[in-house]
Amino acid sequence: MDFILHLINGISLGSIYAIIALGYTMVYGIAKMLNFAHGDVIMVGGYISFVVTANLGLPPAVAIVAAVAVCTALGVIIEKLAYKPLRAAPSLAVLITAIGVSYFLQNAALLIWSSNPKSYSSMFSFEPLRLFNNRLSITSVTIVTVVTGIVVMAALTLIISKTKMGKAMRAVSEDKDAAQLMGIGVNKTISITFAIGSGLAAIAGVLLASAYPIIMPTMGSMPGIKAFTAAVFGGIGSVPGAMLGGILLGVIEIIGRAYISSELSDAIVFSVLIIVLLVKPTGLLGKKINEKV
Amino acid sequence: MSKMVPVPSAGIIPERDLNSSPILEISHLGITFGGLVAVEDFNLVIGRTEISGLIGPNGAGKTTVFNLLTKVYQQTKGAILLDGVDTKGMTTVQVNQLGIARTFQNIRLFSSLTVEDNVKIGLHNQYKYDTLSGILRLPPYWKAEKQAKERVRELLSIFNMEHMAKYKAGSLPYGAQRRLEIVRALATNPSLLLLDEPAAGMNPSETEELMANIRKIRDAFQIAILLIEHDMSLVMGICEGIAVLNYGKIIAKGTPEEIQSNPEVIEAYLGKQKEDGSDA
């Protein structure tokens, strides 16, 4: 029974990683950049929802909408101000800029909300689901997280495969110049991608803060790194890969923590990543790249 | 240590030397990429100091043959013998050390480094000393660096490029970049030099000069040269033997005269060229 509980918790944590990883992977696919500030957008989402409920006393639904709105706007603004001027720059310059943005967000949060961790009351407070004569109790946050994960993944898959905007996204990620020639607004598509990715980060922020009920300015960096790992694990640039990578990573982390060592759970996660990359150098669902000679 | 070959002022074209043992023997060479046959039953023999041409329409598989010879791809069928040695299973590095050097259709220079360094890198396996000698500047470093520097000058003099030694390779004009690639390939002391479209992007007078230089290289270094080229004046002008490739298969082999009068070639390749209005 313990194992099933760990598995469910793993899937729940993995769903959060997957939601963050989707943002990473979409931005990577389209802008070909590692957006290291993505994790800090999660933190902003957490704080905004906190402010709306704890400080303004508004209901959780409003808090979630506000967090998503603020983060979506934030993502678009960051892209416009910091990344857009560097479209033609070497990837390393963009990477360092993203790190600058990450420092900026963390320190801005530090100034506004101080470095002291704040306790966060879960946005989802209905009764836990009890199964097998109370032997298995699944918390409300876990249920919401898994359901949200499924909904987000399904919605995103639909958007990317069925809508015109999704088609534009795929075209830009395939070949920016060709897409431009075909009349696709590349800047607009990149903006939309950042908007979606950051909106997802806000959702992840609310879920993460509800599950691990403490928020602080650095709360986004480790989940950010893990989600980045998940994205690479699944094959960076691949949407189904990010989902698969995220969930596997969450499960490995929780199971590793429960059965092997709690101190070494991160080491286990990263070791599995290295092993997977050695066997499949472009991740589980990544495309093989052939260099033309 | 490399054989020090002086660069002669005038060359004498040797007789076709197919009677002595050939430098390259390719038999039944083939490769398929996931079911797609790119090259099939490719047979070719090249003499020790022969200049040969490999021609054919775009996508015929010419560069694939070069990639098979240099082990960028491993063949799925057949054998490649360089000077009697089967290269099967070897790596690009190993076949280079065995004596195959090449240039690339899309120029591949070490573009952030100087012309001199590019050629010195070509001399990597000619003037050796270990890393520690390099870091500590021990005597082997000074000796080898001095020899390499002299050799670089000699090699650059083939194309009168000595004055460009300190320029960044990436900043050279297109034609000079192509010539530098040839020099770099020659620096590895090959017995077979593969040139992938050496005249691409050159004007007629540059092409003319290149033809003279290719002959000069063959005569000075006494090596075999196999080239891929679309410029028919160059191919017909300097090649002693020509193979025509179409859809991965050889459709004709022979002297320039034989090729020019071969009806199958005219249909597959030269004919099309004539329709385009370019000379054949």
Next chain:
Amino acid sequence: MMKGIKKIKKSTRSNIITYGIVVLFFIIVQFLVMTGRMSSSLRGQLVPIAAYIVMAVSLNLTVGILGELSLGHAGFMSVGAFSGVIVASTLQDQITNAPLRLAVSMLIGGILAAIVGVIVGVPALRLRGDYLAIVTLAFGEIIKNIVNVIYVGFDSNGLQMGLNSAKSIQLEDGGKMVLNGPMGAVGINRISTVTAGFVLIIITLIIVLNLMHSRSGRAIMAVRDNRIAAESVGISVTKYKLMAFVISAALAGFAGALYALNFSTVVAKKFDFNTSILVLVFVVLGGIGNIRGSIIAAAVLTVLPELLRQFNDYRMLIYAIILILIMIATNNEKIKNFINKIGFMLDLKTKNNVNKGGTAK
């Protein structure tokens, strides 16, 4: 005199300037310290600055010269730091001469980091670009995790090692904990000196600069500029990638030992992803492939937060904004042209060091 200098090769002259800057700064620093004109907080930064300079130069070997992105360079620093501390504590009675003990500790720290470099490099260097970057990141995190569960103690019976808890080792009376799990290395005898830092910087420069201008260094740069062409002229890509990576790891190991032996306690968290990124920022701002730039950037950016202290809480925010602005200013075509124009109008030669040379792919 001037004529003599002009005759020297351009690269040699550039190297002499680099060494000259380091020597000059060392003399100035020594002068300021001896005459008591340096604030104690800045004085405390000197050894870390030296360590970060070595870190930046060594990372530049991987990122700039080899052209591979590494996000786990602090992992090698960590290996060097903790093995250096263990060696120094163990040899406390055997080698009473502190500088010699420091040298031995640094050497062993560097060698161990090099060995880890081989273990990580052999599989990882088969991967390309961002995939290699994530593996180095993962490695750095793994090292941090592992150090956190290692307990090392030392008594008359020698060195004892255990995992998971301090109870896993039993020390005699008078025995001493060296590495205490998440508490890190404790009770370190602080034997690092500014002079040792200076010597390490000079050794690092000799290794990296001489390597760059030798057969192996050219092969490494050939692999960076064009892997396929490098193979075609008989250069083993794997060999030279690994060579650059391992030398870079060894130098980071030296720096780690120097750094750790400057403090009485050091925790594994000090060498995490953020430190790797910090060093990467030095490299990029100093100019990819530009060794002198790395030295200056490491020194300036280590002192900068200190100088911004008057802005108190805002200093890291300002640092972040400066970082973003510099990246945009040096990489955006329009702004670059604009700056050059102004520079031209003022008849100033604007030097643009950032992103000179090859870019990491």
